[in-house]
Amino acid sequence: MSTVRIIGTPMDYGANRRGVDMGPSAIRYAGLADELEAAGVDPVDTGDLLVPRAEARDPDADPPTRGDAKFLREIEDVCSRLATDVSETLADGAFPLVLGGDHSVAIGSLNGSADDADVGVIWFDAHADLNTPETSPSGNVHGMPLGAVLGRGVFGQLEWAHAPGVRESSIAYVGLRSIDDRERELVQESEMTAFTMADIDERGITAVVEDALAVATDGTDGVHVSLDLDWLDPKTAPGVGTPVRGGVTYREAHAALETISDRHERDDVVRSMDVVEVNPILDEANETATLAADLTASAFGKRIL
Numbered sequence: 001m002s003t004v005r006i007i008g009t010p011m012d013y014g015a016n017r018r019g020v021d022m023g024p025s026a027i028r029y030a031g032l033a034d035e036l037e038a039a040g041v042d043p044v045d046t047g048d049l050l051v052p053r054a055e056a057r058d059p060d061a062d063p064p065t066r067g068d069a070k071f072l073r074e075i076e077d078v079c080s081r082l083a084t085d086v087s088e089t090l091a092d093g094a095f096p097l098v099l100g101g102d103h104s105v106a107i108g109s110l111n112g113s114a115d116d117a118d119v120g121v122i123w124f125d126a127h128a129d130l131n132t133p134e135t136s137p138s139g140n141v142h143g144m145p146l147g148a149v150l151g152r153g154v155f156g157q158l159e160w161a162h163a164p165g166v167r168e169s170s171i172a173y174v175g176l177r178s179i180d181d182r183e184r185e186l187v188q189e190s191e192m193t194a195f196t197m198a199d200i201d202e203r204g205i206t207a208v209v210e211d212a213l214a215v216a217t218d219g220t221d222g223v224h225v226s227l228d229l230d231w232l233d234p235k236t237a238p239g240v241g242t243p244v245r246g247g248v249t250y251r252e253a254h255a256a257l258e259t260i261s262d263r264h265e266r267d268d269v270v271r272s273m274d275v276v277e278v279n280p281i282l283d284e285a286n287e288t289a290t291l292a293a294d295l296t297a298s299a300f301g302k303r304i305l
């Protein structure tokens, strides 16, 4: 039985709505470990990474921003430690499952996963998260993790952020529907593959995810799956800080992650995953965290029959 190491990363520095730091607890309370056992894997919870409270910062210390990226120094600290944990988990032969936290944690997961490997990426998200401090309209780093790992803009000089093992041509978006104007140009000019909600409407989720898997496995050592809960429609996943209507349904989401695990069972292609942006303060009776736990179980092979 394969070991899945759960790494909680209760960080909310990258988002402008507080509360996403409670995501790891909420997903655990929703029964993640039991769900994973039901899926046939062996979950080992290593607890949460230490994330200093924003309130605890010394007000006389240097200002928290660098360029137009809020809390970048704090995010560097957390993501550097997370990257080490993820790469050590892989070296131990276990599977790193990172619970966010806002999507800036993916800078750490991807740097860890691609530490010693070429890694493809499947990005389930309403958003492209390809901004840099130079292009971001908000300064929120959760809108920048792919810009960071690709070393775009100022991130090219930040070794903790840039992950050379992640190549543009190995990244596939699934479910895009909210892109900033500057980002739209960046996506179009890039070598990334972008499947929008319109592609899912036209072709169906399974065909789209199979194509995304083809992109992310081609010439790589494995795939990182990044699941932002705002990928789903806000009626199904209300507990997120940046909801966008018109997202995937409950069934489409399960079908997508089942498609991933079907392929993984055949070829052992997935090497790491993060589940991010669950905000319990905005949630309704832990519904979004429960969904996060259920979808993760589907990704690891849980089936109806």
Ligand SMILES: NC(=[NH2+])NCCC[C@H](N)C(=O)O
Pocket: 102, 103, 104, 127, 129, 131, 136, 137, 138, 139, 140, 142, 143, 144, 179, 180, 228, 230, 242, 277
């Ligand atoms: N991971 C997320 N929820 N990202 C939302 C990003 C929103 C917007 N594009 C920004 O840069 O601020």
Ligand SMILES: [Mn+2]
Pocket: 103, 125, 127, 129, 142, 228
């Ligand atoms: Mn995101």
Ligand SMILES: [Mn+2]
Pocket: 125, 126, 127, 228, 230, 231, 242
């Ligand atoms: Mn998003």
